[in-house]
Amino acid sequence: MKRPNEDETSAGFWYRLKSGRLPLKYYYAGALIIFGVVILFISSGGTEEQEISITPEREEINSSTEDQEKNEQTSTSLKAGDDYAAAFEGELQDHLEAISGVSNVQVMIRTAGSEEKVFEKDRTARHQQTDELDQEGGERRVEEGTAEETIVFERQGDADQPVLKQTRTPEVTGVLVVADGVEHMKVKEWVIEAVTRALDVGHHRVAVLPKSEVEEDE
Known part of the structure; x- marks a missing residue:
C-alpha cells in the first residue's frame, strides 16, 4: 500500500480545513491556542498599565509627606518666634x-x-602622624585628625538632662x-x-x- 508523502498530507489537511471536514479536536486545539495568546497579551498589557498607574501615586505620596514635614517644621519655628x-x-x-x-x-x-538652646558639650580631638615610603623610595608624611563632640548630661531627679549652656x-x-x-x-x-x-x-x-x-x- 502506498503511503502518502508529506506534501499530499499537508494539502489534504488544508483542503479539509477549508471545507470544514476536519475532526472537532483540531478546532478545539486551535481555539485553545488562540485563547492562550489572548490571555498572555492581556496579562502583559495589564501589568504595564498597573505599574504606570502605581508609580506616580507612590511618588505623589512621598512628595506630599516631605512637604507636610517641611510645613510642620516651618510652622513650629514661626510659632516659637511669635511666642517669644x-x-x-x-x-x-x-x-x-x-x-x-x-x-x-x-x-x-x-x-x-x-x-x-545651646547645650554643653565634651570635645575630644585626636591627631595621628604617619611617615610612609612610596614605591620610588621617597618619604611622605600623612597626618590625620578627628574631632568628636558629645552632649553633657547631668542627673536631675529620676532622669538625665542635658546641661544648658546658653539660650540664644x-x-x-x-x-x-x-x-x-x-x-x-x-x-x-x-x-x-x-x-x-x-x-x-x-x-x-x-x-x-x-x-x-x-x-x-x-
Whole structure:
C-alpha cells in the first residue's frame, strides 16, 4: 500500500480545513491556542498599565509627606518666634508706660527665627602622624585628625538632662511702638532709647508713632 508523502498530507489537511471536514479536536486545539495568546497579551498589557498607574501615586505620596514635614517644621519655628515676641511685647509695654509722659502703649515686635538652646558639650580631638615610603623610595608624611563632640548630661531627679549652656534669642528685625505722648520730641527720644537698649537693636529698626485722635476719642 502506498503511503502518502508529506506534501499530499499537508494539502489534504488544508483542503479539509477549508471545507470544514476536519475532526472537532483540531478546532478545539486551535481555539485553545488562540485563547492562550489572548490571555498572555492581556496579562502583559495589564501589568504595564498597573505599574504606570502605581508609580506616580507612590511618588505623589512621598512628595506630599516631605512637604507636610517641611510645613510642620516651618510652622513650629514661626510659632516659637511669635511666642517669644509676644512675651517681650507685654514686658516692654509695661516698661514704656512707666516713662514720664507716655501712656496707652501698644508694642509690636518682629523677629527672625526662634529661640535656640545651646547645650554643653565634651570635645575630644585626636591627631595621628604617619611617615610612609612610596614605591620610588621617597618619604611622605600623612597626618590625620578627628574631632568628636558629645552632649553633657547631668542627673536631675529620676532622669538625665542635658546641661544648658546658653539660650540664644532670635534676632529682632523691627519694633513698632504706638503711644500717647510721643508726639513730643523729647518723650519720643526716651522711648526709642529704651527700646534700643532693652532689645539690643539699632535705631533704624524702631518706629515710634503717636496714637490717632480718632482712637483716643473712642
